[in-house]
Amino acid sequence: MERKITKTVIIGGVKVGGGESVKIQSMCTCKTSDTVRCSAQINALANAGCDIVRVSVLDEDDAAAIKILKASCSVPLVADIHFSHKLAVAAIESGCDKVRINPGNIGGENQIKIVADCIKAHKIPVRVGANTGSLEKSFADRYGKSAQALVESAMQNVRIFEKNGVGDIVVAVKSSNVQLTYEAYTRLSQICGYPLHIGVTEAGTRQNAIVKSGAALGALLLNGIGDTLRISITGDPVEEVYAAKQLLRAVGLDKNFAEVISCPTCGRCRWNVMSLAAKVNERVKDVKKPLKIAVMGCVVNGPGEAEDCDLGIAGSKEYCVLFRKGEIIKRVSAENAEEEFFKELNGILNE
Amino acid sequence: MERKITKTVIIGGVKVGGGESVKIQSMCTCKTSDTVRCSAQINALANAGCDIVRVSVLDEDDAAAIKILKASCSVPLVADIHFSHKLAVAAIESGCDKVRINPGNIGGENQIKIVADCIKAHKIPVRVGANTGSLEKSFADRYGKSAQALVESAMQNVRIFEKNGVGDIVVAVKSSNVQLTYEAYTRLSQICGYPLHIGVTEAGTRQNAIVKSGAALGALLLNGIGDTLRISITGDPVEEVYAAKQLLRAVGLDKNFAEVISCPTCGRCRWNVMSLAAKVNERVKDVKKPLKIAVMGCVVNGPGEAEDCDLGIAGSKEYCVLFRKGEIIKRVSAENAEEEFFKELNGILNE
Numbered sequence: 001m002e003r004k005i006t007k008t009v010i011i012g013g014v015k016v017g018g019g020e021s022v023k024i025q026s027m028c029t030c031k032t033s034d035t036v037r038c039s040a041q042i043n044a045l046a047n048a049g050c051d052i053v054r055v056s057v058l059d060e061d062d063a064a065a066i067k068i069l070k071a072s073c074s075v076p077l078v079a080d081i082h083f084s085h086k087l088a089v090a091a092i093e094s095g096c097d098k099v100r101i102n103p104g105n106i107g108g109e110n111q112i113k114i115v116a117d118c119i120k121a122h123k124i125p126v127r128v129g130a131n132t133g134s135l136e137k138s139f140a141d142r143y144g145k146s147a148q149a150l151v152e153s154a155m156q157n158v159r160i161f162e163k164n165g166v167g168d169i170v171v172a173v174k175s176s177n178v179q180l181t182y183e184a185y186t187r188l189s190q191i192c193g194y195p196l197h198i199g200v201t202e203a204g205t206r207q208n209a210i211v212k213s214g215a216a217l218g219a220l221l222l223n224g225i226g227d228t229l230r231i232s233i234t235g236d237p238v239e240e241v242y243a244a245k246q247l248l249r250a251v252g253l254d255k256n257f258a259e260v261i262s263c264p265t266c267g268r269c270r271w272n273v274m275s276l277a278a279k280v281n282e283r284v285k286d287v288k289k290p291l292k293i294a295v296m297g298c299v300v301n302g303p304g305e306a307e308d309c310d311l312g313i314a315g316s317k318e319y320c321v322l323f324r325k326g327e328i329i330k331r332v333s334a335e336n337a338e339e340e341f342f343k344e345l346n347g348i349l350n351e
Numbered sequence: 352m353e354r355k356i357t358k359t360v361i362i363g364g365v366k367v368g369g370g371e372s373v374k375i376q377s378m379c380t381c382k383t384s385d386t387v388r389c390s391a392q393i394n395a396l397a398n399a400g401c402d403i404v405r406v407s408v409l410d411e412d413d414a415a416a417i418k419i420l421k422a423s424c425s426v427p428l429v430a431d432i433h434f435s436h437k438l439a440v441a442a443i444e445s446g447c448d449k450v451r452i453n454p455g456n457i458g459g460e461n462q463i464k465i466v467a468d469c470i471k472a473h474k475i476p477v478r479v480g481a482n483t484g485s486l487e488k489s490f491a492d493r494y495g496k497s498a499q500a501l502v503e504s505a506m507q508n509v510r511i512f513e514k515n516g517v518g519d520i521v522v523a524v525k526s527s528n529v530q531l532t533y534e535a536y537t538r539l540s541q542i543c544g545y546p547l548h549i550g551v552t553e554a555g556t557r558q559n560a561i562v563k564s565g566a567a568l569g570a571l572l573l574n575g576i577g578d579t580l581r582i583s584i585t586g587d588p589v590e591e592v593y594a595a596k597q598l599l600r601a602v603g604l605d606k607n608f609a610e611v612i613s614c615p616t617c618g619r620c621r622w623n624v625m626s627l628a629a630k631v632n633e634r635v636k637d638v639k640k641p642l643k644i645a646v647m648g649c650v651v652n653g654p655g656e657a658e659d660c661d662l663g664i665a666g667s668k669e670y671c672v673l674f675r676k677g678e679i680i681k682r683v684s685a686e687n688a689e690e691e692f693f694k695e696l697n698g699i700l701n702e
Contacts, residue, residue, distance in 0.1 A: 001530060032618045056618035080617065082651050133647075133655035145659070176612040178601045179352060182573050202612040202647070205625075205632055207561065211597040214562050215569025222533050222570045234613040234628045234646075246562040250529045261527040261553040262585040266431065267383045267407035274556075277585045281556055295585075296484075296553070300433050304484035308496070 001252070003224040006195040009125045009168045012076025012097030014051055016170060016228045017195025022221070022253050023051040023228040024244040025197070026237040027080070032069070033061035039072045041237070046075040048241040052228065054078040054100065063090035070095045078127065085111035089118045098170070100127040103160045104136055116164030127197055128157035129172035132180070147183035150175065154188065169194045170228065174201040181216040185225055195227035202232065209233040210243050214250075221251045258284035258291040261309075268298040271315045271334045276341065283342070287349065294323075310348055313341050352603070354575040357546040360476045360519045363427025363448030365402055367521060367579045368546025373572070373604050374402040374579040375595040376548070377588040378431070383420070384412035390423040392588070397426040399592040403579065405429040405451065414441035421446045429478065436462035440469045449521070451478040454511045455487055467515030478548055479508035480523035483531070498534035501526065505539065520545045521579065525552040532567040536576055546578035553583065560584040561594050565601075572602045609635035609642040612660075619649040622666045622685045627692065634693070638700065645674075661699055664692050 008018030016023050026045050030037045032055040042053045057063050057079045066077060078098040079091035085106045088099055092115075099119065103112050119126050130153035132145050139156075143149035150173040158169055171194050173184040181200050189196060200216045203209035213231040220226045231243045248254040262277035277295045284293065294312035312323040320337040322330040322344060332340045359369030367374050377396050381388045383406040393404050408414050408430045417428060429449040430442035436457045439450055443466075450470065454463050470477050481504035483496050494500035501524040509520055522545050524535040532551050540547060551567045554560035564582040571577045582594045599605040613628035628646045635644065645663035663674040671688040673681040673695060683691045 027615065027617050029616045030618060038618075054617075058619055062618065131655070134651060135655065177603075178569070179573060179603045202614045202645070204611055204613050205628055207558075207594070208597055208601075208611075208632075210558065210561055211565050211569075211594065212601045214565025215573065215598060215601050218529070218562075218566025219570035219573045222530065222566065232615040234615055234625055237615065240615070243558070243562065246559055247566060250559075250563040250566050252528075252530045260555055260559075262555050263553045264378065264583040264585055264588065264591070265380045266378050266405075267381060267389075267413065268409055274585055277556055281559075294553070300485060304482070304486065 001222060001224050004189050006227055007168075007193055009170055009195050011052055011078070011125060011170075014076050016052075018227075020227070022226060022248055024049060024241055024248070025052045025054060025078075025228055025230040026050045026240045026244075027054040027230070028056075029237055031058075031062070032056060033059070033065045035065050035068045035072075038065065039069050042069060042073045042075060042077070044238055045241055046073065048238045049245050050075065050241045052076045052078060052098075054080050056080045057087050057091045060087070060090060063087055063094050066091055066094040066096050081106070085115050088115045092118045092122050092124065096124070098125050098127060102134065103128065103157050105134070112160060113164055116161055116166050119161075119166050125168035125170055126161055126166055127170040127172060128154065128161060129174065129197070130154040130157070131172075131174040131201060132176065133174075133201070145175075145180075147173075147180055147187055150180070150184040151187045151191070155192065158192070158194065170197050171195070172197040172199065174199060176200060176202040178212050178216040182219050185220050186223070189225045196225060197228050197230070198226040199230040199232055203234075205234045206239060209235075213243070214247060217247060218251055221247070221253060255290045256288050258287040258289075258293060260284060260293045260295065262295040263297045265297045268300065271297070271320065271337065273297045273315070276313070276338055279338070280341075280345070283345065284349070291348065293345070311341075311344055313337060352573060352575050355540050357578055358519075358544055360521055360546050362403055362429070362476060362521075365427050367403075369578075371578070373577055373599055375400060375592055375599070376403045376405060376429075376579055376581040377401045377591045377595075378405040378407070378581070380588055382409075382413070383407060384410070384416045386416050386419045386423075389416065390420050393420060393424040393426060393428070395589055396592055397424065399589045400596050401426065401592045403427045403429060403449075405431050407431045408438050408442045411438070411441060414438055414445050417442055417445035417447050432457070436466050439466045443469045443473050443475065447475070449476050449478060453485065454479065454508050456485070463511060464515055467512055467517050470512075470517050474519075476519035476521055477512055477517055478521040478523060479505065479512060480525065480548070481505040481508070482523075482525040482552060483527065484525075484552070496526075496531075498524075498531055498538055501531070501535040502538045502542070506543065509543070509545065521548050522546070523548040523550065525550060527551060527553040527563075529563050529567040533570050536571050537574070540576045547576060548579050548581070549577040550581040550583055554585075556585050557590055560586075564594070565598060568598060569602055572598070572604060606641045607639050609638035609640075609644060611635060611644050611646065613646040614648045616648045619651065622648070622671065622688065624648045624666070627664070627689055630689070631692075631696070634696065635700070642699065644696070662692075662695055664688060 006017040076097035079096035307326040357368040427448035430447035647665040658677040
């Protein structure tokens with residue numbers, strides 16, 4: 001897959017765009033001014049692998065809290081602001097690393113200019129875009145709630161900041177509809193050179209959100225589109241980070257992990273693949289180097305799949321076979337298989 | 352999205368290809384000859400929404416069991432056979448609705464001809480294809496374990512059956528790698544007019560499998576590719592069916608359900624969106640008509656998203672607002688919101 005190369009934008013030291021690794025984002029669910037809870041949540045997100053955290057700024061207390069949060073957290077913070085240019089300025093002066101703003105709802109041209117000047121003075125980027133939930137009436141009337149409407153609205157917001165001399169921009173076109181998301185970002189990537197923040201908005205509760213985001217963002221990433229992403233889940237935001245990591249690994253954009261392939265088992269399977277697969281997944285979940293491990297129920301695809309695996313196991317009627325890089329290294333009885341497999345696996349992990 | 356139109360193939364009365372709805376498949380994990388357990392599993396899969404169920408045939412008992420299973424189940428059954436043309440013939444004579452076979456491992460040309468003649472006599476289709484786990488050495492040597500190798504191998508298997516007069520063919524190119532899956536099916540769909548069975552093989556345990564399959568199959572379906580699918584999970588196969596249904600709904604290929612969009616909540620949210628979203632999902636999970644319901648934490652995207660919803664709720668500091676098709680129908684206090692929401696929802700569901 002060839003990635004679309006966009007402009008590199010730096011968010012609190014973290015590079016987004018320009019072919020850099022795709023950065024994972026999430027958002028705090030607690031009130032930003034509740035700095036004790038908020039800082040705990042930001043650090044939990046960072047520990048889970050979140051690269052950039054967004055917080056909402058509703059009032060002056062929230063804006064002031066950013067300074068405190070920055071002191072207790074090491075991950076870049078993005079301030080999400082609606083309806084007030086004063087809060088945008090306050091959040092920037094408080095030290096946020098990026099602002100997410102909708103120029104259509106923070107007042108008129110003068111207010112936008114004030115925010116733009118503040119952004120330039122503090123050398124931070126801005127995220128703009130469009131969302132089917134807050135699409136301007138003019139675009140909705142002209143194009144319907146379509147991919148074109150989202151793209152035109154987003155690009156108008158880009159031009160407003162460009163006109164005010166802001167050049168570090170991240171762009172998003174959000175919808176809760178998977179097809180619309182895929183179509184809008186595909187169009188946007190053809191005409192926009194800024195890094196794209198991809199996501200399906202209001203994707204719902206966990207599994208539904210993972211399926212929706214997996215389909216839309218997976219399709220985009222497989223076509224080289226997307227510089228930073230959020231998998232939006234109604235639930236604990238740490239789950240968003242886990243799912244985002246899994247997606248980047250699934251599409252080949254993060255290779256530093258232990259991939260466990262395991263068959264779904266069928267009537268051919270005579271030993272407990274599910275139990276071993278679950279244990280192997282648990283054992284390797286924190287591994288940060290590229291490894292491939294296969295847990296296969298039978299010999300139909302087992303040895304073939306195990307060929308390029310660092311370690312593989314395939315069962316048959318009487319015994320299981322352990323493989324390393326296509327070579328059979330051991331035949332073991334089904335009852336000893338798990339112990340022998342973990343002996344080999346631990347050896348590989350300690351190499 | 353425009354779907355690629357393939358040949359229509361009929362599997363036990365169920366149409367696959369030709370622009371028909373995308374059919375969901377899964378596979379039994381128990382021994383086929385254990386007809387009590389197997390029939391219970393087949394019926395559980397069918398009740399969950401599985402359109403076609405595959406069973407493995409390892410021996411003559413399994414082949415004979417198909418006749419018994421067909422009598423106790425109403426969903427089409429596919430026999431999965433390796434290494435023996437005799438078992439293929441036995442499974443077909445026992446009444447299976449399709450065979451999945453690898454012509455490369457059931458003997459030579461004579462054996463393939465015997466199976467092909469039996470397939471034609473019983474007017475059933477065959478599924479062929481390639482799998483990185485069992486890719487012929489000649490293709491792997493020439494092309495590596497690449498998309499091209501999978502496609503060339505699959506098409507050779509197609510031609511073997513065509514040469515023997517079999518015209519009702521379903522084709523698959525399976526890999527545990529998401530990028531390879533996406534690339535292989537994309538290539539295959541350009542040169543193959545038969546319906547495609549799409550899936551990521553050995554996708555692993557549940558969430559990982561859902562992310563991988565969501566990305567690969569989501570990307571294919573969003574490009575109009577795929578006539579029948581399996582989401583392969585190391586776990587209970589009923590989970591495969593639920594995930595497949597969610598995916599078809601996510602990409603807009605199944606509209607007869609109640610879509611619940613809910614925001615991930617943030618610092619702006621002052622009431623329990625998560626709790627209500629979970630309850631709403633549970634309430635509507637069996638609805639079979641197109642409905643859209645929004646559970647939104649605040650007014651930023653709430654009213655906009657609720658515009659095309661059959662029912663929506665958005666919160667603010669003091670009260671929540673209920674919407675129907677963009678019209679505010681009621682303002683309620685946060686503490687009465689849930690009760691009022693369900694009163695409206697139940698009304699809509701009973702319409």
